[in-house]
Amino acid sequence: MKKKKTYIIFIRSLLFFLLFFCPKLNAQEQTTNTFEYAEENQQCLKCHGHKYYNYFNTWIEKMVRERMNPYFVIDSAEFYQSNHRNFSCVDCHSSDYRKFPHSGELRMEPRAGCMDCHGGDETYAKFNFEQIDEEFRNSVHFSKYSDEFTCWMCHNPHSYKTSARNNENLQKTIEYDNNICLSCHADISEYQLLTTLENPNILETHDWLPNQVLHFKNVRCIECHTQISNNVLVAHNVQPKEKAVKLCTECHSQNSILKETLYKYQKEISGKFEFSQREDFPHLIGGNRIYLLNLVSIIIFLITLGGVGIHIILRLINKST
Ligand code: HEC
Ligand code: HEC
Ligand code: HEC
Ligand code: HEC
């Protein structure tokens, strides 16, 4: 009897220990409510988080329901997963937005750029913001549109989160990164914020690439369109189309550029990267070279050649008789 009691006490204290001292178990409980400014932000999101909003119209003295401009709708789930999830809306926007109707002047408010906060800050040294900024300034986008093309155009202020560096799911990173480019290059309304040009159809301009769907799922636009960079994880110097990678062997070879681009992070953390090391990515055509197979295929080739040769000789002999 006594044994059983001590046993139960032991189990109980074990559970107690797990619940209170294992932060992982508690972390699972984390909801949007645990963010410092969640309640304050709700004051904005009750309108900006939905397609419709309500307000009390003091002129006609009644509640009215209206449509929110779809470009002003913010997905709160995405916001609370983004890099800036711990922010209050009014950290980046004027606190005068707390009033509704918003003052007309507010639309002219200047907005802080990445470098205003991240420039020269040691905390973010690993990202090398300075070099990213420099690369961006050399890109086609900046040389054509200068300050009108801001970092925010690719990094949505309300949803941007680092992906490649998290190294969680390569397919998702590819999709995430490509959607950044496609948000303009496949969407005329976004594209024409900058230019009145027609937006060339991406599928048509890339129809030289065999198995396009497969390629766009397995490589990012930036693999072919940026200049390889040593000091930053994600190269930002988008080059003019004439300089884009078109040669198959730039990727399909043993010293594939993918080792310096898509697989850069894997290479950084493990010192080196070979295609054959990854279980989920075993067969980039041309990526692995297996010498035995090479030898076997050369032998088979020679045998075939020999066979054809003998065949021709036999036929010639046959014909002449
Ligand atoms: C009662 C609903 C409501 C609330 C609450 C509200 N907004 Fe708005 N907001 C709107 C509407 C409608 C517009 C678009 C028309 C306008 O400017 O009045 C807008 C526009 C904006 C714009 C875009 C201005 C522009 O022209 O570029 C920003 C930025 C903004 N709101 C931020 C905020 C912030 C930050 C909060 C919270 C502090 C907030 N809003 C609270 C309804 C609301
Ligand atoms: C990290 C800074 C930051 C935070 C935090 C932030 N915003 Fe913004 N917001 C911006 C920037 C920058 C723009 C302008 C985007 C652009 O120029 O493409 C913007 C634009 C907007 C717009 C207008 C949409 C547009 O495309 O012009 C609305 C509405 C808005 N923000 C509401 C909010 C609300 C509501 C919150 C809180 C949930 C919030 N913002 C939090 C930086 C921020
Ligand atoms: C208003 C100041 C401000 C602006 C503007 C701003 N950031 Fe940040 N950013 C911060 C702060 C502060 C943090 C840290 C947030 C935290 O720890 O919760 C942060 C976090 C980040 C992180 C995550 C860092 C990490 O350790 O995981 C990245 C990446 C980032 N910002 C990129 C950007 C980019 C890109 C832009 C422009 C498109 C930008 N930020 C604009 C202040 C800013
Ligand atoms: C043409 C689109 C584009 C523009 C413009 C752009 N970026 Fe990026 N940026 C990307 C893409 C795509 C990624 C990869 C996102 C990921 O997978 O984490 C990225 C990643 C980043 C990262 C994370 C890199 C890392 O080491 O994890 C930072 C920091 C960053 N950008 C800062 C900036 C700054 C600062 C500017 C403006 C000077 C800027 N970006 C402009 C497309 C862009």
Ligand code: HEC
């Ligand atoms: C905000 C919208 C926008 C985003 C996001 C964007 N682009 Fe662009 N891009 C443009 C515009 C506009 C042009 C210039 C068209 C012109 O003036 O010729 C352009 C030009 C280009 C060109 C040069 C074409 C040429 O004629 O030489 C390439 C390549 C390119 N973009 C690739 C990318 C890649 C890769 C990404 C993602 C990392 C990206 N873009 C993200 C709008 C965008």
Ligand code: HEC
């Ligand atoms: C395998 C390499 C590769 C990939 C991946 C790739 N591109 Fe390209 N892209 C090229 C080449 C090469 C050209 C030049 C084609 C030509 O001139 O015939 C080009 C042309 C372009 C142009 C200019 C089109 C024009 O005619 O004005 C844009 C814009 C562009 N690409 C954007 C993208 C975007 C966005 C993605 C991702 C969805 C992407 N590219 C993926 C290699 C690539």
Ligand code: HEC
């Ligand atoms: C930017 C790098 C890159 C370039 C450039 C490139 N490829 Fe690929 N290719 C890949 C990747 C990554 C895969 C997917 C590997 C896999 O899953 O098998 C792939 C897959 C393929 C496949 C399909 C293999 C299968 O499993 O079905 C073929 C065929 C192919 N590429 C041919 C070409 C040809 C031909 C060219 C030149 C016109 C080319 N590729 C250019 C990266 C590239």
